[in-house]
Amino acid sequence: MIPEDTLKSYIQNLEDNIRTIVEENKNELKNDVLGFLFAKSKRIRPIFIYFCTHILGGRVDDDIQNTALALELIHSATLVHDDVLDESEMRREDVSFYSKFGSKKSIILGDYLLSLALLALSKLNNPKILKIFSQNVLKTLNGEINQFEGRFNIPNEEQCLEKTAAKTASLFVCGAECVCELLGADAAHRNALKNFAYDFGTYFQLKNDIKNFLSGEDDIKNGVYTLPLIYFKQENPECDIINIDRNQIVNYAKKTDDKARKIIKNALLNIESIKGAHQMLAGLIKLLEEK
Ligand code: FPP
Numbered sequence: 001m002i003p004e005d006t007l008k009s010y011i012q013n014l015e016d017n018i019r020t021i022v023e024e025n026k027n028e029l030k031n032d033v034l035g036f037l038f039a040k041s042k043r044i045r046p047i048f049i050y051f052c053t054h055i056l057g058g059r060v061d062d063d064i065q066n067t068a069l070a071l072e073l074i075h076s077a078t079l080v081h082d083d084v085l086d087e088s089e090m091r092r093e094d095v096s097f098y099s100k101f102g103s104k105k106s107i108i109l110g111d112y113l114l115s116l117a118l119l120a121l122s123k124l125n126n127p128k129i130l131k132i133f134s135q136n137v138l139k140t141l142n143g144e145i146n147q148f149e150g151r152f153n154i155p156n157e158e159q160c161l162e163k164t165a166a167k168t169a170s171l172f173v174c175g176a177e178c179v180c181e182l183l184g185a186d187a188a189h190r191n192a193l194k195n196f197a198y199d200f201g202t203y204f205q206l207k208n209d210i211k212n213f214l215s216g217e218d219d220i221k222n223g224v225y226t227l228p229l230i231y232f233k234q235e236n237p238e239c240d241i242i243n244i245d246r247n248q249i250v251n252y253a254k255k256t257d258d259k260a261r262k263i264i265k266n267a268l269l270n271i272e273s274i275k276g277a278h279q280m281l282a283g284l285i286k287l288l289e290e291k
């Protein structure tokens with residue numbers, strides 16, 4: 001396990017790098033971009049990268065930090081654009097950027113974040129890392145396109161999990177693959193961490209879907225149906241989703257939670273032979289559960 005002070009110093013370093021890259025490439029949106037990047041965030045993807053580095057016995061050096069920076073910036077870009085697509089009023093318990101400033105400013109803010117991410121990535125000067133990022137960002141986008149094009153259709157469980165993994169797990173897979181590449185991990189470790197990242201990312205999104213579903217902050221109005229609704233619809237094909245009484249269907253959220261638990265158990269199977277992996281997973285789950 002990474003000592004708490006060490007983890008804090010990694011995050012401090014990441015946040016210094018965020019400020020530096022914005023300062024060096026500032027424009028009229030500088031304060032907006034900093035406001036967004038420093039709004040309440042758990043920095044889960046960078047922490048995921050630090051954990052992977054530690055369990056492989058590596059050092060959090062400049063390349064690892066630039067990877068974490070690029071991943072956090074790309075993730076932030078996807079969130080700004082996601083709130084436009086979902087017409088979300090809230091983000092991280094605060095009014096969303098979209099809600100405050102509208103679609104047009106959100107689109108260019110997302111583009112600004114994406115451009116900064118490319119710049120961070122270029123600092124690694126490593127075509128293999130560039131390829132890993134390109135492939136996984138494309139997968140993220142494909143998950144989102146699949147969700148957008150499939151609105152108001154009810155997918156089956158398998159299709160839903162595939163989309164869930166594509167839109168959310170791909171950036172965790174990206175982090176794991178980059179760490180393995182930078183540390184020269186062998187094929188067995190690459191496979192193990194990649195599969196672990198896929199399962200962990202899927203678990204992460206399912207927990208998010210359950211939370212949004214139970215709080216009424218999901219995307220039913222836009223025709224995006226998450227797993228609790230899919231389970232509900234399977235057993236009640238005649239019922240109309242739009243008028244659903246959430247209190248009556250909490251057991252479908254529970255069924256989704258059971259599925260998420262199965263997935264996270266599987267995540268652990270992938271990495272159980274790696275020393276420190278259990279503690280890493282426990283640390284990540286604790287972080288997810290924190291407010
Ligand atoms: C959150 O889903 C959104 C994602 C995981 C991915 C969004 C991706 C895009 C909008 C593609 C844009 C790509 C780039 C490179 C800018 P959610 O709506 O289920 O979660 P939420 O509750 O956090 O909103």
Ligand code: MG
Pocket residue numbers: 082083086088
């Ligand atoms: Mg959303």
